[in-house]
Amino acid sequence: MALYRIADINVEYEPRFDMLRERSKKYLIGPSDKVNFKISIKNDDPSKPGDNNSGLSDAECEYIAVGSSFYKGLISFNGLLLHASAVAYENEAYLFSAPCGTGKSTHTSIWQKHFGKDKAVIINDDKPAIRLVNGIPYVYGTPFSGQFDISENISVKLKAITFLHRSDINTIKPMDGSKAIYSFLNQTIKPSEPELKLKAYKTLDTILNSVPVFEMGCNMDEEAAEVAYKAMKEGICNED
Amino acid sequence: MKIKDGYKLCKVKDSSIVIAVDNAVMDFNGLVTLNSTGEFIWSMLEKGEMTDEQVIEAIAKEYNVDKNTASADFYEFADSLKEAGFLE
Numbered sequence: 648m649a650l651y652r653i654a655d656i657n658v659e660y661e662p663r664f665d666m667l668r669e670r671s672k673k674y675l676i677g678p679s680d681k682v683n684f685k686i687s688i689k690n691d692d693p694s695k696p697g698d699n700n701s702g703l704s705d706a707e708c709e710y711i712a713v714g715s716s717f718y719k720g721l722i723s724f725n726g727l728l729l730h731a732s733a734v735a736y737e738n739e740a741y742l743f744s745a746p747c748g749t750g751k752s753t754h755t756s757i758w759q760k761h762f763g764k765d766k767a768v769i770i771n772d773d774k775p776a777i778r779l780v781n782g783i784p785y786v787y788g789t790p791f792s793g794q795f796d797i798s799e800n801i802s803v804k805l806k807a808i809t810f811l812h813r814s815d816i817n818t819i820k821p822m823d824g825s826k827a828i829y830s831f832l833n834q835t836i837k838p839s840e841p842e843l844k845l846k847a848y849k850t851l852d853t854i855l856n857s858v859p860v861f862e863m864g865c866n867m868d869e870e871a872a873e874v875a876y877k878a879m880k881e882g883i884c885n886e887d
Numbered sequence: 888m889k890i891k892d893g894y895k896l897c898k899v900k901d902s903s904i905v906i907a908v909d910n911a912v913m914d915f916n917g918l919v920t921l922n923s924t925g926e927f928i929w930s931m932l933e934k935g936e937m938t939d940e941q942v943i944e945a946i947a948k949e950y951n952v953d954k955n956t957a958s959a960d961f962y963e964f965a966d967s968l969k970e971a972g973f974l975e
């Protein structure tokens with residue numbers, strides 16, 4: 648079995664296909680007596696997504712299945728997945744979440760264009776892990792980052808979260824508390840097990856009490872990065 | 888009146904969210920959040936040891952309103968709990 652250290656958690660699994668093996672490589676660690684949890688990959692897993700979706704290859708199914716097992720396991724370690732593109736800038740992490748196709752990745756690529764690729768680093772382009780370290784939320788790269796393998800094995804302190812929607816002009820404002828909860832829950836996995844569920848809500852409570860949440864209408868102009876940064880870094884919004 | 892055992896209130900930031908912690912109860916779609924008054928009443932209905940009359944008295948005392956107002960508010964809230972399936 649291979650051992651990986653993802654989001655500072657020692658996870659054991661044995662990839663059968665190159666896709667998962669290659670993308671997990673950066674996280675490989677030597678043998679350790681400490682295994683936090685194991686993910687078993689079954690040949691004939693009846694729950695594999697491929698059964699319902701003939702468009703996916705076995706390798707993609709394995710990648711997705713191990714990813715969702717990881718994110719479910721993460722909850723026990725005071726962590727949560729947020730479906731988002733995460734960018735690190737000045738040693739702080741900025742998360743942009745939205746439903747598929749809204750332009751999360753496009754927005755963080757605008758940050759790279761605006762602030763420079765060497766300064767604005769994508770931590771994970773689609774599924775960053777948020778984990779509480781001594782009660783403080785950090786954002787981690789993982790091997791699971793959506794269609795393109797854009798992720799770094801780094802952890803950066805979370806600065807703020809913004810939920811995006813498309814708009815002709817760039818507007819940003821603080822998001823109301825209950826709307827933030829609802830938006831976050833819509834972009835994460837919700838376990839059905841009672842203990843995990845309570846744990847997930849506790850982690851969410853800490854995250855939302857630690858960092859500000861915004862909602863932003865954004866276009867694809869470079870100005871979008873500046874508008875988002877001003878609000879998330881300095882609290883200056885252009886809308887109430 | 889008693890809240891079903893499978894439901895619990897969970898504090899997230901400034902909201903109290905009703906969550907299903909028991910697989911025996913239906914996991915409802917969407918999110919139910921309570922304000923502080925709702926939370927106050929919920930906590931009394933959770934144990935199921937108080938009569939309606941006692942709950943109404945407690946509301947009247949806590950919020951400094953007359954019994955009729957407290958009673959109307961209580962039954963309105965109870966109706967929405969019943970509708971959502973949170974009551975035994």
